[in-house]
Amino acid sequence: MTDGVTFRVDCHVKVLDDRVVERAKRIGLDAIVYAPHFTRLPEIRERAAAYSDEELLVVPGREVFAGTWRDRKHILAIGLTDPVPDFIPFEVAMAEFDRQDATVLVPHPEFANVSLTEADLRAYANVIDAVEIFNPRHFPWDNRRARELAERCSLPPFTSSYAHLTRSVGVAHTAFDATIETEADLLNALEDRIARRVVYDDGLEGWATTAAELGHLVYENTWKKIDRLFLSGTEPTHPQHIAYEGRFDDVAVY
Template identity: 60%
Template structure:
């Protein structure tokens, strides 16, 4: 795969500086990745291609890995690689710490302890990413990142849904810890895909290539669009938070114990009983 030069992919772009892994100069051959999106359909694929992306990481909420893999495969082709992943909700709903696993071969449920999730990721040699650090009550904080730094492969320094001050704090965390960086749209809305992306210097042609690049700290830059449309879409994504963080929504849809990613679901065969929070 090569970095594309379409107007949609490059117009109004801006580098997110002080990421800890930034390199100067655009690579002649590389891979542009939006490494965390929540939606996947024809519109998303069209948007990704228009933005000049080579790959997406698809990690919807409350969906089991086999279903994620099947949908990712449906929309993946020679022009756009779609990599399946899981953003696991660790801890309780009121104090949850999200962690993103890329390259999982076996399902991992939500609402287990953070050490339990990290151990499951390590057993599968998955890449471990920290999305939106220190964001509200849904993220790993500075203490957790520092404590588990050896198990973390990258920290997000620009998230489309996060306010500027939050992204500045994230860049400070990367400088302090020396961990690699990444940036994503975290798109819950199709129009947000490709508003923020990570540009790897080398070609990544498969899920295993991306996992290896993340786990080894391969050189990359974090980039974002810098247009009025970018600002407006960001406001729409932030407004979407009200629904995403509704306790009533999760109480109705998840905590009955029968939902697909609940740790007591029959699909997990009791393997996570010792680290479950509900």
């Protein structure tokens, strides 16, 4: 830790373009973790590298959808060495993250049917590096429950904008008391439980972000889901996609 140094990270965004980068820099972020849905790791890495510069570090990540659409668990992994697909059993995904010594973050715990439970947090406490205790898509009681879960399980906190919309980027961020210059530095800060603060806007802008992101969530879980399941063919992150060379064929849930 370096006295007087603060490094501000939006630990989970879904969007990345010139407008996102401009906004992130304007509001004082030092880094963002880019982890879009249904996008393979090589593509995420390439895009993250293209938008990184001396002012803003863009770190590639994968939010893996483990399980089925009806009962799926979202896990955010950073520092992966090999691609991990969606739609594999939760236990298989966690074992793969552990094998790769990835940094594992838990977004929106116990939220709807898309999250890790307290039992999951306890069972994989040795693999999990941090738990999200504030998410702009949450209502206050959801954030309160998440904070209590992290405390009960003695797991470090983090927050993110979980931005699916450009306007949401940076509305919440994690401020580390450390000098962080590279992706490896960020992974070490998360894994070593470096001192941090969870920073978010709970005023009018924060509530406007919540409303906009929840509206996007409704769209994402209706028409977009139907399109992905029935109309678009095999997802790039489907476990039986040729890119995974058959490694996950026998554990695919679809």
